[in-house]
Amino acid sequence: MYISAAKPANDALATAGERPDWLGDAMCNAGEHSTRHHAVNRAWRDCLAAVAVGPVLLGDKQEADRYKQYNSGHVADLIQPGASAWGTDWLGETKVASPLTAASHAGRGSAANGGTVSDMGHSVAFGNTEEGLLRTVMGCSERGRPADGPLDHTTGRGWVAFHKGDYHDARFNKNNQVTLLLVECFGGIARHGARSLRFFARRARDVKRGRDGTRYSRWHASSFLSHHTAAIVGAAVFTDAAHIEDEIVHLKQRAFGAASASA
Secondary structure (H helix, E strand, O other): OOOHHHHHHHHHHHHOOOOOOOOOHHHHHOOOOHHHHHHHHHHHHHHHHHHOOOOOEEOOHHHHHHHOOOOOOOOOOEEEOOOOOOOOOEEEEEEEEOOOOOOOOOOOOEOOOEOOOOOOOOOOOOOOOHHHHHHHHHOEOOEOOHHHOEOEOOOOEOEEOOEOOOOHHHHHHOOOEEEEEEEEOOOOEOHHHHHHHHHHHHHHHOOOOOOOOOOOOOOOOOOHHHHHHHHHHHHHHHHHHHHHHHHHHHHHHHHHHHHHHHO
16 A cells, blocks of 8 residues: 555655655665564563563673573574573574565576575565575575586475574584574564464463463453464564654655755
C-alpha cells in the first residue's frame, strides 16, 4: 500500500523527474537499523528469560573481550550459559532483515569463489534473507569440487566453497549451540526461531520441570506462544514503521530540494 504521509513528497519528486518511493521500500532500507534490532532482541530476551532457570545475557559488542569464552570473533546477541541441549552454552543471533533490498542475488557464483546464494523471495518464504544469513552466521561446508563449476541452483549440482561463519569457534571449538533468530521487518519469524518458540512454549506448560515467568495482562494473549510471538513480531513491525516515519522527514527534504532545483 502507498504511504499516505509521504504522498506529497513523492508527488513533488515525480514532478521533478525523480523516482518516488511510493511503498516505502527505500525508506525501510535507509538509515540505521540498530533500534529495530535492539527492540526485537529485547523481545527475544524476555521470551527466553520467562522459561530460563539461569541467567540470560545480552551480548555487548563494546566489550567483546568479555564474551570470547562463548565465541571468539563475534559477540552473540543472547547467551544462556549451560543451557544447550548437551550442557554447553546456548547462543542466539538476532537478525531483523528486510526482504526488499535494492541488491539482488542471482546465485550464479563464479569459478574462483564457487556457488553463492540466490534470492527466492518471490516463491519461498524468507527466500531473500534466510539462506544468506545462515551462511553468514553458521558458515558453510565445502561441497563438490572446483572442477564442477559453481553451484547451479536449478539442478543442485556444482561447487560450494567453504565459509567459516561468525560462530565457527562456538560451534566447532567450544561445542556450543547456536540458533539464528531471524525476524523479517514485516513480522515473519523464520523456522529456527519459530522452532525455538514452540520449544519454549512446551517448557512453559511443563508443570513438573518448567516455569513461566511471563507477565501477562488483560491486553495480551494468555498463551505463552501467542504472547511472545506477538511481542517479537510487534517489536519488528512497529520499530520499522517508526523508522520509515523518520525517513519521511528526509524524503520531504529531498523533495523540497528537487522542487527548488527544477523551479
